[in-house]
Amino acid sequence: MNPFREDLATRTAPDPCTIVIFGATGDLTHRKLIPGLYNLLHDGELPPTTRIVAFARREKTDEGFRQELEESNKKYSRQSHNDRLWQTFSQQIEYHQSTFEDKEGFSRLADRLKAYREKDGTVGNVLFYLSTAPDYFDDILIALKESGLAKAPKNAWARVIVEKPFGTDLPTAQHLNQVVNDTFEEADTYRIDHYLGKETAQNIMVLRFANAIFEPLWNNQHIDHIQITCAENMGMTGGRGAYYDTAGALRDMVQNHLLQLVSLIAMEPPADLSADGVRDAKVNVFKSLRHWVGAEEVGKNVVRAQYTAGSVDGIDAVGYRQEDRVPEDSKTEAYVALRCFVDSWRWDGVPFYIRVGKQLPKKATEISIHFNEAPSVLFHKSANQQVRKNVLVIRIQPDEGVSLRMLSKVPGPAVRMEPVKMDFRYKTSFGKASPEAYERLILDAMAGDATLFARRDEVEHAWRFIDEIEKAWHQSDSPPPVAEYPAGSWGPKEADTLLEQDGRVWRRL
Amino acid sequence: MSALGQPVEIAEIDSALRALWEEDNAATRASLTNFAIYSECDDCLEANTDVIAGITREHACRAILIASRPDAPKRSVKAWITAHCQLSGGQKSVCSEQVTFDLGQPSASLIRNIVFAHLDSDLPLVLWWQGAFTPVFDDRLYSLIDRLLIDSSTWENPAKEFETLATARDDSTSRFLLYDLTWSRLLPYRLATAGLFDHPAAASALSKVSALTITHPKNSRTEAAFLLAWLTTRSSWDASSCKASIKEDEKNEMTVHFTTPEGALTVTPTRDDGFLKSTVTLGRLTAEQIYPAGPSDTASIVARQLQSGGAHADYFETIVPHALKIIAT
Numbered sequence: 151m152n153p154f155r156e157d158l159a160t161r162t163a164p165d166p167c168t169i170v171i172f173g174a175t176g177d178l179t180h181r182k183l184i185p186g187l188y189n190l191l192h193d194g195e196l197p198p199t200t201r202i203v204a205f206a207r208r209e210k211t212d213e214g215f216r217q218e219l220e221e222s223n224k225k226y227s228r229q230s231h232n233d234r235l236w237q238t239f240s241q242q243i244e245y246h247q248s249t250f251e252d253k254e255g256f257s258r259l260a261d262r263l264k265a266y267r268e269k270d271g272t273v274g275n276v277l278f279y280l281s282t283a284p285d286y287f288d289d290i291l292i293a294l295k296e297s298g299l300a301k302a303p304k305n306a307w308a309r310v311i312v313e314k315p316f317g318t319d320l321p322t323a324q325h326l327n328q329v330v331n332d333t334f335e336e337a338d339t340y341r342i343d344h345y346l347g348k349e350t351a352q353n354i355m356v357l358r359f360a361n362a363i364f365e366p367l368w369n370n371q372h373i374d375h376i377q378i379t380c381a382e383n384m385g386m387t388g389g390r391g392a393y394y395d396t397a398g399a400l401r402d403m404v405q406n407h408l409l410q411l412v413s414l415i416a417m418e419p420p421a422d423l424s425a426d427g428v429r430d431a432k433v434n435v436f437k438s439l440r441h442w443v444g445a446e447e448v449g450k451n452v453v454r455a456q457y458t459a460g461s462v463d464g465i466d467a468v469g470y471r472q473e474d475r476v477p478e479d480s481k482t483e484a485y486v487a488l489r490c491f492v493d494s495w496r497w498d499g500v501p502f503y504i505r506v507g508k509q510l511p512k513k514a515t516e517i518s519i520h521f522n523e524a525p526s527v528l529f530h531k532s533a534n535q536q537v538r539k540n541v542l543v544i545r546i547q548p549d550e551g552v553s554l555r556m557l558s559k560v561p562g563p564a565v566r567m568e569p570v571k572m573d574f575r576y577k578t579s580f581g582k583a584s585p586e587a588y589e590r591l592i593l594d595a596m597a598g599d600a601t602l603f604a605r606r607d608e609v610e611h612a613w614r615f616i617d618e619i620e621k622a623w624h625q626s627d628s629p630p631p632v633a634e635y636p637a638g639s640w641g642p643k644e645a646d647t648l649l650e651q652d653g654r655v656w657r658r659l
Numbered sequence: 660m661s662a663l664g665q666p667v668e669i670a671e672i673d674s675a676l677r678a679l680w681e682e683d684n685a686a687t688r689a690s691l692t693n694f695a696i697y698s699e700c701d702d703c704l705e706a707n708t709d710v711i712a713g714i715t716r717e718h719a720c721r722a723i724l725i726a727s728r729p730d731a732p733k734r735s736v737k738a739w740i741t742a743h744c745q746l747s748g749g750q751k752s753v754c755s756e757q758v759t760f761d762l763g764q765p766s767a768s769l770i771r772n773i774v775f776a777h778l779d780s781d782l783p784l785v786l787w788w789q790g791a792f793t794p795v796f797d798d799r800l801y802s803l804i805d806r807l808l809i810d811s812s813t814w815e816n817p818a819k820e821f822e823t824l825a826t827a828r829d830d831s832t833s834r835f836l837l838y839d840l841t842w843s844r845l846l847p848y849r850l851a852t853a854g855l856f857d858h859p860a861a862a863s864a865l866s867k868v869s870a871l872t873i874t875h876p877k878n879s880r881t882e883a884a885f886l887l888a889w890l891t892t893r894s895s896w897d898a899s900s901c902k903a904s905i906k907e908d909e910k911n912e913m914t915v916h917f918t919t920p921e922g923a924l925t926v927t928p929t930r931d932d933g934f935l936k937s938t939v940t941l942g943r944l945t946a947e948q949i950y951p952a953g954p955s956d957t958a959s960i961v962a963r964q965l966q967s968g969g970a971h972a973d974y975f976e977t978i979v980p981h982a983l984k985i986i987a988t
């Protein structure tokens with residue numbers, strides 16, 4: 151251990167390593183990974199001798215590729231682009247041309263890594279980042295195994311970061327997990343869900359477990375229901391329809407990001423803050439999710455929908471089926487609303503309502519905790535029924551923060567009550583911009599901290615829940631219908647009915 | 660109206676502040692702390708106002724600025740209020756308020772009362788005591804402080820001031836965390852120096868260091884002494900195997916230089932562009948790394964310190980006594 155590090159450490163120190171990005175000419179690398187690594191260097195967080203190998207198919211020179219990255223770094227970096235720093239940083243990036251199917255390309259990669267070890271005198275830690283379509287994961291992982299690259303040299307580690315989607319259903323996820331775990335130990339596998347890297351998601355645990363006032367109320371005795379909304383005011387621009395139509399909102403957003411938020415809200419206090427302590431607590435939530443089985447149950451609890459033509463942000467918008475690269479007869483949902491139950495002692499009878507969709511009026515991801523009403527004996531006539539409940543809102547993005555709605559007396563001779571809002575906003579209280587989720591997550595993987603990554607069992611349990619719904623939609627004789635909503639509205643009427651049946655309404659955002 | 664804002668009567672401060680906020684509907688008032696600065700310097704008010712404006716960019720607070728002039732020809736009390744507003748998200752302005760006091764021949768009790776009377780309730784109190792301690796710094800004051808900022812490199816007699824601090828810290832009524840801005844300023848150097856030994860090939864070089872020299876600009880002898888004290892206390896060198904020293908540099912730069920039988924490890928500032936360069940040259944191996952040199956303006960250093968929080972580990976018990984010895988030689 152470096153003695154000078156001991157009292158400087160504010161977090162587990164990342165180890166020096168080489169990061170091999172598969173699919174490095176892709177969008178994710180340009181927009182997130184390289185700017186993320188650059189920002190880590192900018193903040194002095196990147197350990198010395200960190201090198202980056204960019205693995206992709208097209209013919210490119212190191213210099214040419216670095217220039218491309220420089221352009222995108224100027225555009226996407228959180229902190230200003232500094233030529234001198236970029237110069238140092240980019241010299242550590244080398245382009246490795248090969249296809250994923252080419253064995254010889256992987257053996258050249260092994261030679262390259264060996265040469266780095268000798269030149270830098272490093273032990274040879276390697277972080278493989280699979281930033282490609284999932285169709286290639288098998289090829290890459292098998293090639294890593296066969297070429298011996300997945301086995302770290304003595305005293306070193308070899309880890310893999312896997313990008314979403316982790317499969318398209320339980321069997322494909324299990325297959326993927328099998329292939330990953332045939333090549334890497336589970337402890338060396340980091341399934342990235344960038345929602346978990348967001349400050350606001352990390353703050354959920356702090357809010358719940360570091361404040362004494364919330365946890366005693368955090369159960370079915372005091373909470374009426376919970377809503378999670380993830381709204382986007384975008385359609386299928388930039389050709390994203392091609393991928394999106396094969397996935398749909400349920401698989402693209404609910405299976406991973408939104409169920410992860412449910413698990414953070416619903417989990418019991420973990421035994422400790424270790425990666426497995428936290429993930430054990432989360433996985434218990436996934437295990438307790440009540441499954442909706444069959445077309446009838448799914449029809450009652452889940453609403454799927456597509457947008458029709460409308461208007462968003464003052465601009466005319468086409469319907470989902472008229473979008474670029476979306477088939478005219480597509481049945482893929484661009485919106486889904488569902489009622490879930492976590493069948494545990496704490497949450498018995500408390501519904502979690504989730505809605506997520508494209509072409510909604512605004513972009514916002516928020517969780518709201520709706521508390522029970524106060525006994526109505528004293529003030530029952532004084533407030534409008536809908537606003538009588540206290541609501542705690544956790545805004546995940548944008549405008550990150552937490553607010554609490556409560557009732558207050560309106561000044562005057564009569565007892566009239568109105569809701570008021572106490573609001574904490576990250577931007578006004580902490581001027582400093584939060585690091586990007588990817589920065590935090592890459593650093594965690596380099597430090598061997600998997601707390602903010604999804605474990606195999608979390609992913610598989612989530613798929614079990616999702617698969618039953620997909621099955622009812624696509625494999626039953628009388629599948630629940632695909633509802634419609636005009637682009638720019640807050641979703642289909644059927645979603646409103648879902649809550650009305652329970653005597654509730656969606657929160658107005 | 661001066662940079663200090665609008666003059667007010669002491670008794671009117673609270674109502675004037677309320678009026679200030681009611682005037683401007685677009686502004687959001689935000690506060691994470693009470694941030695007070697106490698100084699006995701005659702012409703520091705405007706400079707300190709600039710510092711507070713800088714701090715509020717990243718750290719919303721209620722700022723209380725006190726300039727005390729014990730040698731003023733007569734007793735006087737003047738006060739001003741102002742707001743520092745920053746645009747957030749391009750539209751709404753987020754504002755921190757500042758109350759400024761200029762006190763001629765003040766009594767210790769007046770100063771304490773002024774701090775106590777203008778705190779934003781329930782929020783922690785950060786007090787930056789500029790310069791040497793005076794009798795105002797007594798238990799009734801320091802028992803209220805959550806974090807105390809000092810800047811030991813500005814002290815003429817560090818040993819005496821640290822003794823005052825030790826007494827305050829030992830007092831059972833005190834609970835403040837202590838931050839020395841001199842130490843905060845060294846953080847980039849400490850990170851870059853630690854980074855030298857992160858290099859796998861350099862780890863074993865640590866036990867073979869035969870000389871360690873820190874050069875420093877003319878006015879940074881205290882900083883250099885702290886850095887040397889930190890390096891020597893954290894490593895296990897003894898004086899006979901490793902010659903460790905600080906010396907003034909004619910180029911006015913702070914550099915760290917380790918000598919070993921196989922080569923050298925150095926940290927030097929880069930020219931003009933705000934980075935530190937660490938270089939490891941051991942046998943055939945040469946490796947360089949760039950680190951941010953961190954901000955050089957006081958406001959950013961204070962803001963960074965407030966943001967990172969935590970106690971300065973080991974600083975008071977271990978580093979300070981060692982540094983004082985180095986300064987005394």
Ligand SMILES: NC(=O)c1ccc[n+]([C@@H]2O[C@H](COP(=O)([O-])OP(=O)(O)OC[C@H]3O[C@@H](n4cnc5c(N)ncnc54)[C@H](OP(=O)(O)O)[C@@H]3O)[C@@H](O)[C@H]2O)c1
Binds near residue numbers: 172173177181249314
């Ligand atoms: N983009 C995002 O914002 C985002 C966000 C979250 C998750 N993700 C996930 O991240 C992953 C990557 O996304 P992306 O948008 O960066 O993908 P992309 O833009 O489609 O890039 C694909 C990359 O794979 C390479 N490639 C494809 N076939 C290859 C082969 N046979 N051999 C070698 N290289 C091959 C391409 O290299 P050439 O260019 O040389 O052909 C390119 O570098 C996906 O799993 C995606 O779901 C993306």
